Amino acid sequence: xxxxxxxxxxxxxxxxxxxxxxxxxxxxxxxxxxxxxxxxxxxxxxxxxxxxxxxxxxxxxxxxxxxxxxxxxxxxxxxxxxxxxxxxxxxxxxxxxxxxxxxxxxxxxxxxxxxxxxxxxxxxxxxxxxxxxxxxxxxxxxxxxxxxxxxxxxxxxxxxxxxxxxxxxxxxxxxxxxxxxxxxxxxxxxxxxxxxxxxxxxxxxxxxxxxxxxxxxxx
Amino acid sequence: xxxxxxxxxxxxxxxxxxxxxxxxxxxxxxxxxxxxxxxxxxxxxxxxxxxxxxxxxxxxxxxxxxxxxxxxxxxxxxxxxxxxxxxxxxxxxxxxxxxxxxxxxxxxxxxxxxxxxxxx
Numbered sequence: 049x050x051x052x053x054x055x056x057x058x059x060x061x062x063x064x065x066x067x068x069x070x071x072x073x074x075x076x077x078x079x080x081x082x083x084x085x086x087x088x089x090x091x092x093x094x095x096x097x098x099x100x101x102x103x104x105x106x107x108x109x110x111x112x113x114x115x116x117x118x119x120x121x122x123x124x125x126x127x128x129x130x131x132x133x134x135x136x137x138x139x140x141x142x143x144x145x146x147x148x149x150x151x152x153x154x155x156x157x158x159x160x161x162x163x164x165x166x167x168x169x170x171x172x173x174x175x176x177x178x179x180x181x182x183x184x185x186x187x188x189x190x191x192x193x194x195x196x197x198x199x200x201x202x203x204x205x206x207x208x209x210x211x212x213x214x215x216x217x218x219x220x221x222x223x224x225x226x227x228x229x230x231x232x233x234x235x236x237x238x239x240x241x242x243x244x245x246x247x248x249x250x251x252x253x254x255x256x257x258x259x260x261x262x263x264x265x266x267x
Numbered sequence: 268x269x270x271x272x273x274x275x276x277x278x279x280x281x282x283x284x285x286x287x288x289x290x291x292x293x294x295x296x297x298x299x300x301x302x303x304x305x306x307x308x309x310x311x312x313x314x315x316x317x318x319x320x321x322x323x324x325x326x327x328x329x330x331x332x333x334x335x336x337x338x339x340x341x342x343x344x345x346x347x348x349x350x351x352x353x354x355x356x357x358x359x360x361x362x363x364x365x366x367x368x369x370x371x372x373x374x375x376x377x378x379x380x381x382x383x384x385x386x387x
Contacts, residue, residue, distance in 0.1 A: 064344070064347065070351075071351050074359075075354070075359075082354060082355060082357075085351055085354055085355045089351055089352065095344075095348065102340060102341045103341050103345070106337050106338050110334070110338075113334065142352075144348055147348060147349075155338075155342075175320035177324050178320065178324055181327060181328070185331075192342065196342075199349055202353075202365075202366055203352075203353070206356070206366060207356070
């Protein structure tokens with residue numbers, strides 16, 4: 049498979065390290081780093097899958113921690129997380145946008161956990177040190193959530209959504225899940241897409257000078 | 268508050284506190300006998316409570332350590348990939364400000380400006 053072939057040479061940690069290094073150069077004003085960055089992002093598409101998996105793992109961990117043995121609470125959190133994800137994700141969401149949505153959802157779950165824990169600590173007989181810790185963690189989670197939402201809004205603003213020819217009414221049975229559905233719009237590359245598709249799609253979508261692609265969404 | 272040996276006759280309980288006005292430590296004599304023993308027992312209870320609180324905080328932190336690390340890893344990866352995509356897409360960010368499209372002063376912006384080689 050093309051994906052395996054591309055990702056086999058350097059490990060993902062090395063790919064992250066290389067991207068981090070090139071991002072650092074680009075941030076310092078090295079224009080030559082930008083083409084290299086595009087090449088790296090094209091080559092290491094499996095990074096999106098890995099980061100997405102990590103976000104999903106984080107989400108589930110926070111849900112397990114918050115829900116504990118209470119299956120009803122766990123199910124409610126799962127459903128609310130799915131609702132939040134659906135609300136934040138646009139139909140033509142790119143991999144980076146999908147990842148940022150996942151992060152926002154994970155951060156919301158973390159915030160929700162610490163808010164609940166802090167409320168319980170205040171109601172109970174927790175020590176001042178414990179109250180201090182809970183308040184600190186709640187504030188940290190709040191900041192992280194705000195930062196995650198800020199990043200998502202930035203990406204959504206800078207990469208406008210592709211125009212949709214037909215607006216599909218929002219109903220449970222007709223909603224297109226851009227993350228999982230096999231018939232999702234072509235603008236949303238998935239893990240199993242081949243490298244060529246991803247590379248050309250990436251270049252089309254992330255170039256501000258490129259013409260917008262019209263997407264037809266059907267049931 | 269502690270028992271202190273004073274002279275040859277034995278130990279006596281003193282209550283030490285810092286005077287907020289002068290910043291100096293002031294010791295108040297409690298003495299010995301049942302009153303001093305009760306004070307010492309209260310002191311021991313308070314120490315134990317403080318230690319239990321400290322342990323509880325440590326345990327709470329330890330319980331979240333793995334998940335915190337996982338969350339931080341995800342946060343870091345998402346931030347890095349977002350920055351990479353924005354930079355690759357012809358945007359830049361000056362001094363933690365807003366992300367803006369790169370312009371070269373000749374009407375070219377974004378990737379076109381970067382390709383022209385006249386920016387930066």
